[in-house]
Amino acid sequence: MLPTLEAAELPADAIEVARIADAWGIKGWFKVLPHSAQPEALFSSKRWFLQPPGGKTSGAFRLAIREAKEHSDCIVASSEDVPDRNAAEALRGARVFVPRSSFPTAAEDEYYWVDLIGLQVVNRDGLALGTVRELLASGPQTTLVLDALEAGKPVERMIPFVSAFVDKVDLPGRLITVDWQPDY
Template identity: 75%
Template sequence: MAHFPALDPAELPADAVEIGRIADAWGVKGWFKVLAHSASPEALFSSKRWFLQPSEKGAKTFSGTVLLQVRQAREHSDSIVASADGVDDRDAAEALRGARIFVPRSSFPTAGEGEYYWVDLIGLDVVNREGVALGRVRDLLATGPQTVLVLVYEEEGKERERMIPFVSAFVDQVQLPERRITVDWQPDY
């Protein structure tokens, strides 16, 4: 029976964003591998306080929300590894397997000019230069060299999907306060 690390129960912050999950133990000293939801995991590295919730599937070694005080998180070959207070051996790290990682949006580093966090784009309305509504951003896909906006819209009473490359050739303006993206795109593309 694996012993569970002593983690403090916590309240999930109102601005919490799910940014990854714990994949597995790494080594014998309590380190663990992390699978980030984003290709750019800066939010994982910038926050020393991760809020964990149990995996939606599989065995649950804890319930509710717990706070993990991260000692170190870094890239290691093609993955991310981390260590945390109270997670001191392989058994403790294995007990976290599958846990969902949340960090407060307020702890994300400031995005650079013309850069956006995916989480900030989801739910935005997309219109073209003529003001025609093309849909709402439901998801983003990383397709190697570029990111693609996945829009959902209704047509003849059915929900449909539209994909628009998130590149400057097509995206004119992202207006976060107005919750709108303006694109050079036509409904029949």
């Protein structure tokens, strides 16, 4: 990692949103591969936190972003702290984190996937169906993937995250109510 970057602790609400792929051009710009098809968090935050590639959880660095914009199938960004191509190449593979508090506010009935992970899911009868483990983009809709235990055995459920099946999302209550039965 660059020695000129300021060492920093990851914020408690840091979310990994991208990875730096490579240098872009000769003036210190770098290519960023977002984890989301809608990378608004990268554009809304002017400070990113970087960690070296791999599973290392310490050694974060703060990077002040001058500009980030869409380019082809990726994002390109620049920083005062990255003056040239060599410095940008040194960032290759770094994991990019952004504080959740700097994400733009979601519109009504829209949710960030990261906010749904870990929520309990119950049906209209109050029967627990599981906990959201992940979300899948499956064509025109998103699908909730739940982990549950039935008779002491792990069970995976998938529920389309569409208004026909999702009655209510209560983020503060950490609960999603659905029109779904366990045997579907």
